[in-house]
Amino acid sequence: MARSKRAQGTSGSTRADVILHVIAAVIAVLGLADATYLAVQFLTGEAVVCGGSAECSKVLGSGYARIGPVPIAAFGVLAYFAAFTCAVFAAFDYARMRRLFAIVVWAMFAVTLWLLFVQAVLLHAFCRYCLLSAALVFVLAAIVVLRPPAR
């Protein structure tokens, strides 16, 4: 049994590990929905309305909301999908995926801090969808801190 787990790169996770990674997968799906919505809004050219607030348009129409012609939200879709994939595999006891999950989440965390800085300091406007995404990334980071990948 131990040999077969090593062969799969598994580590014999505890029940708590599995539960936390399932929670992480659910959170990543929420983030995936949020980022997909924003990316589609960008592609259709439709301004995002956050309950009548002008701030969403200001943030999402700014130059910081894209890299070249590609919206930041599209990178968010890829990042959340990567986080989701890693979390699912980690929940199924793939040890390497736990490490990869941590790397993806810390990268998302770094980008999230930059985007919060942009909204607070450079644009003086906040987009609620971006804040939701930031909150989700913080929860994912908390999960990584609670259960760091085994060295």
Added chain:
Amino acid sequence: MKRYLPFVIVAVVGLITATAATMLYRAKRVPTATLELSPAEKTPNKWLHVRGKADAPVTLEEYGDFQCPPCGALSEPLNKLEEEYRGRLRLIFHHLPLKNHQHARAAALAAEAAAMQSKFWEMHDILYREQAVWSKAGDVSELFNSYAGIIGLDLARFKKDSAGGEAAVRVDADSRRAETMKITTTPTIFINNQLVPASSLNPAALHSEIDEALQKRETK
């Protein structure tokens, strides 16, 4: 079976995301504006904003103000009518920014600046869609810049054109034309050069008016 389960879960979520994104994209996509001018229109009035086929039997001409709520309410129904009567109806938009609307002229200038980059209708649609938001704003320039960014305009050029003289000349030309025709309210709509009464400025009545205009054309 358990060995394949994570692959299945990831594939299913990926598939659902791709399907949902495609459906959302199709539902929200604004029909692409087609700018087809007749040769006569190209020469004397190159600034005309036309959506639809040049030889469409019915022409719906609107004098509108981007800050006027009834114009905003009619915008989407008009887009739907153009879609529904594809090939048989063309829309023409003229500016008539009313003086009692604080940001109407700035919005018209923004639309003209977008027109200089061939994106008049995209800006027209976004201005009407977001009317409730920018109408209440103190300074609209940042919002209009963000809309320009959303529809993919060259921002530096847009800012320059919005403030430039040519956009103002175009808007003023439309306003003068309206004045000559003694048009003072918005929206004012003509179908095949016939004024549509104010009581018919709703989607259902416009539908009937267009049908009637089509029938007249067919019987001629």
